[in-house]
Amino acid sequence: MSWLPPGHPGANIAVVAFGGCFMFAAGYLGGGFDRALLVGIGGAWMSFVVLLNVRARAAVPPAVHDSLVVGSAARLSLRVLRGVMVYEQAVFGPLGPGYEERRAAARAEAYRMAAHDDLPEPVRRAAADALAALDHRDRTSGVEAVALLSTTVRAQIGGSPQSGAR
Structure with missing residues (x-):
C-alpha cells in the first residue's frame, strides 16, 4: 500500500x-x-x-493502442510482400554463380516471414498461394499470385491499388 x-x-x-x-x-x-x-x-x-x-x-486510450497494433500488422504485411518478391526475383531472375543457394535462402526467408503469428489471415493466405505458385516455377501463375498478394497487402494497410498508398 x-x-x-x-x-x-x-x-x-x-x-x-x-x-x-x-x-x-x-x-x-x-x-x-x-x-x-x-x-x-x-x-x-x-x-x-x-x-x-x-x-x-x-x-494511451485503447483506440490509439489498437491503431498501433494495426500499424505493426501493416509493417509485417509489407515485409512479407518484400520477402515474396525477393523470392520471385530469385526464381525468375537471371542465373549466375551461387544461384541455387540464393534461391534457397530467399525461399526460406519468404516462408519464415509468411508463417509469422501476427500476420493478418488474408495476407497469410495470399502469401501461401504466391509461394506455392513460385515453388512450381510457373511464371504466369507466379506473377499473378504475387500481384494478388500486393493487392491484399494494400487493402490490409488501408490503401487502394489505384491510390498509390504506401
Whole structure:
C-alpha cells in the first residue's frame, strides 16, 4: 500500500525529490558539492522525465493502442510482400554463380516471414498461394499470385491499388 495514491500531485513531487536527493548523495560521494549539485539536478530531471513517460503510456486510450497494433500488422504485411518478391526475383531472375543457394535462402526467408503469428489471415493466405505458385516455377501463375498478394497487402494497410498508398 502506498502512502500517497498514484494520482496525487504529492506523489509526483516525492518521486522527483527522491530522484534528486539520491543523485545528489551519489554526486557528493563522487566529487564534492559542485558535482553533487549538478548530478542532483540531473537526477531530479531524469525522475521527472521517467514519471512523465510512465504517465503518458498509461494514458494511451485503447483506440490509439489498437491503431498501433494495426500499424505493426501493416509493417509485417509489407515485409512479407518484400520477402515474396525477393523470392520471385530469385526464381525468375537471371542465373549466375551461387544461384541455387540464393534461391534457397530467399525461399526460406519468404516462408519464415509468411508463417509469422501476427500476420493478418488474408495476407497469410495470399502469401501461401504466391509461394506455392513460385515453388512450381510457373511464371504466369507466379506473377499473378504475387500481384494478388500486393493487392491484399494494400487493402490490409488501408490503401487502394489505384491510390498509390504506401
